[in-house]
Amino acid sequence: MKKIKVSLCLLGLFVCGVASGIGVSGTRFFAKGGMLGMGDLRWLERRYEEDCRRLNLNPQQQDSLRSEYDDIAAEMGEIREETIRRVRELFVQKGTEFWQVLTPGQREEFQKLNEERRARWKANPQ
Numbered sequence: 001m002k003k004i005k006v007s008l009c010l011l012g013l014f015v016c017g018v019a020s021g022i023g024v025s026g027t028r029f030f031a032k033g034g035m036l037g038m039g040d041l042r043w044l045e046r047r048y049e050e051d052c053r054r055l056n057l058n059p060q061q062q063d064s065l066r067s068e069y070d071d072i073a074a075e076m077g078e079i080r081e082e083t084i085r086r087v088r089e090l091f092v093q094k095g096t097e098f099w100q101v102l103t104p105g106q107r108e109e110f111q112k113l114n115e116e117r118r119a120r121w122k123a124n125p126q
Contacts (some may be wrong), residue, residue: 035076036073036076036080040076041073042074044069044072044073044076047069048065048069051065052065098110
């Protein structure tokens with residue numbers, strides 16, 4: 001019974017954390033099928049709010065503008081994913097070319113270096 005209470009308390013804390021994080025961020029943009037950082041999302045939200053305020057948009061116009069900004073967020077996410085894919089392909093291509101000029105000992109060290117970089121990226125993928 002004690003384990004259930006502890007589990008429920010932890011679950012409650014988790015839900016509160018998620019709710020407060022969403023509330024603090026104040027963001028409502030989610031890129032459909034795209035990947036946007038929180039900085040991008042906050043920037044889009046501030047821009048949308050400024051447009052609504054400065055242009056004195058009515059609710060119907062605000063809804064229409066929201067839809068356009070949602071489209072922008074989705075396209076920005078797609079552009080970011082495409083860029084990441086292309087950069088990754090470039091590093092694979094150039095790494096393969098670089099590999100050709102390395103000695104066997106250097107190749108071993110290069111492989112370790114790349115594994116360390118991948119581990120760092122997985123730990124902090126910014």
